[in-house]
Amino acid sequence: MVATQRRGRRIMMTETERDTYLADQRTCRVATVSADGRPHIGALWFVWDGGSLWLYSITRSRRWAQLTRDPRLAVVVDDGVEYGDLRGVELSGDAVFVGEAPRTGEPCPELDVPEALFTRKYFGMEVMPQDGRHAWLRLTPDAIASWDFRKLGDA
Template sequence: MPATQRRGRRIMMTPEELDVFLAEQRTCRVATVSADGRPHVSTLWFAWDGTSLWLYSITRSRRWTDLRRDPRIAVVVDTGEEYGELRGAELSGSVEFVGEAPRTGEPDPGLDEVERLFARKNFGLDAMPHDGRHAWMRLTPEAIASWDFRKLAAL
């Protein structure tokens, strides 16, 4: 179970709001730590299954290399233009690598549902296209912090 958010409780999302938010959003920013200790941030599409955030990354990327060496990660999903519209969540923990790497589409029952979800959400397809360059990582968050500045108007 993720750590409980202490600060900003008045504007944090309920678990139901967070599920809807993560299901609707497509893009996240992924922060990793490089071998030299410097942070690296990159952008990815993702899928949320209600428990875990699934990331489909190029296996020859700096992000993949960083996470193979040190699986600790922080991911931010956010939206909004004006201050009073800002909403988001930071999920952190360690990734697990799931399935073949790179993914060529070999049958893997453990990936069937997430690949269907990801393909529908991001490509409008019923089946996942595989290019032999990407592979799956799963983040089951150890901590989640969320915010919805639209709630400030009610305070």
């Protein structure tokens, strides 16, 4: 169940606006928690399938190690330069590892859609290239917040 956004309803994106925004954006920032409780933030490419955010991460990264120990994460996708142009989406929940790690291309029906979306979005190809270094994380968010300051108009 996704938590309902209470504040900022005036600037909140609709579900359709959010889905379109997440499909169009290319980079997100992923926050994880270290063993001593310190946050770690890194940028990643991602795809959104309408219900889950799929992250393609290097398996020998600090992020991967931290999520193996503690699956909690938060992700922000945002853009805009001027105040009135700011917009974004924040998602949080627990990461789930999907498929083999690192990914070698073994059949995994759960990855058919995210890999097709990812390959078209980032490589303009139909077949996912496997490098033996990356694997998939799925975030089905517990909470989503969004904002689009363009909705404020001249206010």
